[in-house]
Amino acid sequence: MFQQKKPEQALRVEEVPSHIAIIMDGNGRWAEKRGMSRSEGHKKGIETIVQVVESASEASVEQLTLYAFSTENWKRPKSEVETILRLPVEFLKTYLPRLMAENVRLHVIGDIRPLPVYTRQALKYAIDRTKNNDGLQLNFALNYGSRNEMVEAVKELYREVQEGKLSLSELNEEHLSKHLYTSGLEDPDLLIRTGGEKRLSNFLLWQLAYTEFWFSDVLWPDFSNQDFASALEDFGKRKRRYGAV
Numbered sequence: 001m002f003q004q005k006k007p008e009q010a011l012r013v014e015e016v017p018s019h020i021a022i023i024m025d026g027n028g029r030w031a032e033k034r035g036m037s038r039s040e041g042h043k044k045g046i047e048t049i050v051q052v053v054e055s056a057s058e059a060s061v062e063q064l065t066l067y068a069f070s071t072e073n074w075k076r077p078k079s080e081v082e083t084i085l086r087l088p089v090e091f092l093k094t095y096l097p098r099l100m101a102e103n104v105r106l107h108v109i110g111d112i113r114p115l116p117v118y119t120r121q122a123l124k125y126a127i128d129r130t131k132n133n134d135g136l137q138l139n140f141a142l143n144y145g146s147r148n149e150m151v152e153a154v155k156e157l158y159r160e161v162q163e164g165k166l167s168l169s170e171l172n173e174e175h176l177s178k179h180l181y182t183s184g185l186e187d188p189d190l191l192i193r194t195g196g197e198k199r200l201s202n203f204l205l206w207q208l209a210y211t212e213f214w215f216s217d218v219l220w221p222d223f224s225n226q227d228f229a230s231a232l233e234d235f236g237k238r239k240r241r242y243g244a245v
Helices: 027-032 038-058 071-075 078-101 117-130 146-162 173-178 225-237
Strands: 019-023 063-070 105-109 137-144 190-193 212-215
Touching (some): 063 071, 078 117
Parallel strands (some): 105 137
16 A cells, blocks of 8 residues: 655655656566566566556546557567556456446557557446546556557548638647547646656657656566556646746
């Protein structure tokens, strides 16, 4: 469970990020270091997902977005891709009751049409089961790529202009945001990336404009409650200026 700080050290409500996005990096390397298949690393990473969801819920985080499978991940070995795309099924089969108990609401961002039928069915079922929950919103980014997301949004805006529903003079950031996969979601306050890499990997490029970044060398399967608490503590010390002084 989440290791709470002493009352006098607890973060104030305004210091807790409302929306946290996480690039869960390092599953494959974690497994390779132990002489295991990369697929085993992804399976181990599920345990960390469960732990972080509980920690975020206890910390009163409102939204948690996890980068589970990118549009570029199709380039990986077929066996690894198949394992990753079966993980949502295994995760939800095992942990859906806990998500319900934690009052978690499930949501998916990305183009899920190319995903296997069994993956889409499991997601649809879990989304329907949790739709009335009003606690933490857990967003899985599946077959998600930010550049493609923005291209598709621009296409939709172009259609609206062509059909006379929108003029170029009216077009603004809000209109584009409404056509992104994240429409209706707040922009992340905090981005966490594990595994030692310091790049965005085509993740939420539009939405991260004023997000605070926190990088960790810890591989995702080893990411602990204390690591998560450290990220929140560091966020609480930062002053967000949004371009102002």
